[in-house]
Amino acid sequence: QVQLVESGGGVVQPGRSLRLSCAASGFTFTSYGIHWVRQAPGKGLEWVAVISYDGSKKHYADSVKGRFTISRDNSKNTLYLQMNSLRAEDTAVYYCAKEYASGWADYWGQGTLVTVSS
Amino acid sequence: EIVMTQSPATLSVSPGERATLSCRASQSVSSNLAWYQQKPGQAPRLLIYGASTRATGIPARISGSGSGTEFTLTISSLQSEDFAVYYCQQYNNWPPLTFGGGTKVEIK
Numbered sequence: 662q663v664q665l666v667e668s669g670g671g672v673v674q675p676g677r678s679l680r681l682s683c684a685a686s687g688f689t690f691t692s693y694g695i696h697w698v699r700q701a702p703g704k705g706l707e708w709v710a711v712i713s714y715d716g717s718k719k720h721y722a723d724s725v726k727g728r729f730t731i732s733r734d735n736s737k738n739t740l741y742l743q744m745n746s747l748r749a750e751d752t753a754v755y756y757c758a759k760e761y762a763s764g765w766a767d768y769w770g771q772g773t774l775v776t777v778s779s
Numbered sequence: 780e781i782v783m784t785q786s787p788a789t790l791s792v793s794p795g796e797r798a799t800l801s802c803r804a805s806q807s808v809s810s811n812l813a814w815y816q817q818k819p820g821q822a823p824r825l826l827i828y829g830a831s832t833r834a835t836g837i838p839a840r841i842s843g844s845g846s847g848t849e850f851t852l853t854i855s856s857l858q859s860e861d862f863a864v865y866y867c868q869q870y871n872n873w874p875p876l877t878f879g880g881g882t883k884v885e886i887k
Contacts, residue, residue: 696876698823705866705878705879705880705881706815706817706823706866706868706878706881707878708874708875708876708877708878711874711876720873720874720875721874722874722875723875756822756823758823761828762828763870764811764869764870764871764873764876765813765825765828765868765870766825767825767828767834767835768825769822769823769824770822771821771822772822
């Protein structure tokens with residue numbers, strides 16, 4: 662069965678960096694784009710970034726552009742999100758989500774919580 | 780950026796009753812709309828894509844309709860497991876992908 666397992670969350674001070682990982686299994690990782698979507702405490706869903714199946718195309722939300730970098734290692738079936746210059750407003754649960762077709766996701770991980778606080 | 784607006788914010792429904800959730804796009808998204816269900820402490824779950832196609836394993840009591848700018852998610856007879864927050868999301872014109880603010884379906 663499809664599994665997406667996020668890790669790497671935690672408490673970090675404003676301005677610092679954090680790298681999230683998403684380990685995938687149960688499907689052909691190299692065939693699908695993967696998204697990061699976040700959810701601030703008590704709030705709705707916000708799309709963060711997407712990477713194509715081969716890593717050649719990447720897109721970001723304006724709110725994270727220039728600070729976050731999405732990448733993937735197809736040899737390890739793993740997705741990453743490098744988050745730099747973190748701000749309080751980046752506090753959220755971060756989900757990775759497998760794209761079935763352009764723009765919508767059929768499977769989501771359970772999420773990892775990132776808290777940006779001094 | 781396409782803005783998605785969901786109404787109502789909260790819907791109080793008795794078990795066995797019908798629930799109708801609305802989603803409006805600020806411009807046409809054709810049929811490129813998905814619906815997700817989220818329960819407390821859980822990840823979102825895909826319900827509907829293409830505005831009206833049920834995802835694998837989604838019961839027939841859950842249906843989606845609409846195109847262009849107006850969409851509806853209907854749950855014909857609410858079961859206990861249907862009480863949750865529901866989000867619509869457009870994928871017609873992106874990036875960015877955009878979600879509605881959600882509708883919470885609660886027990887009346």
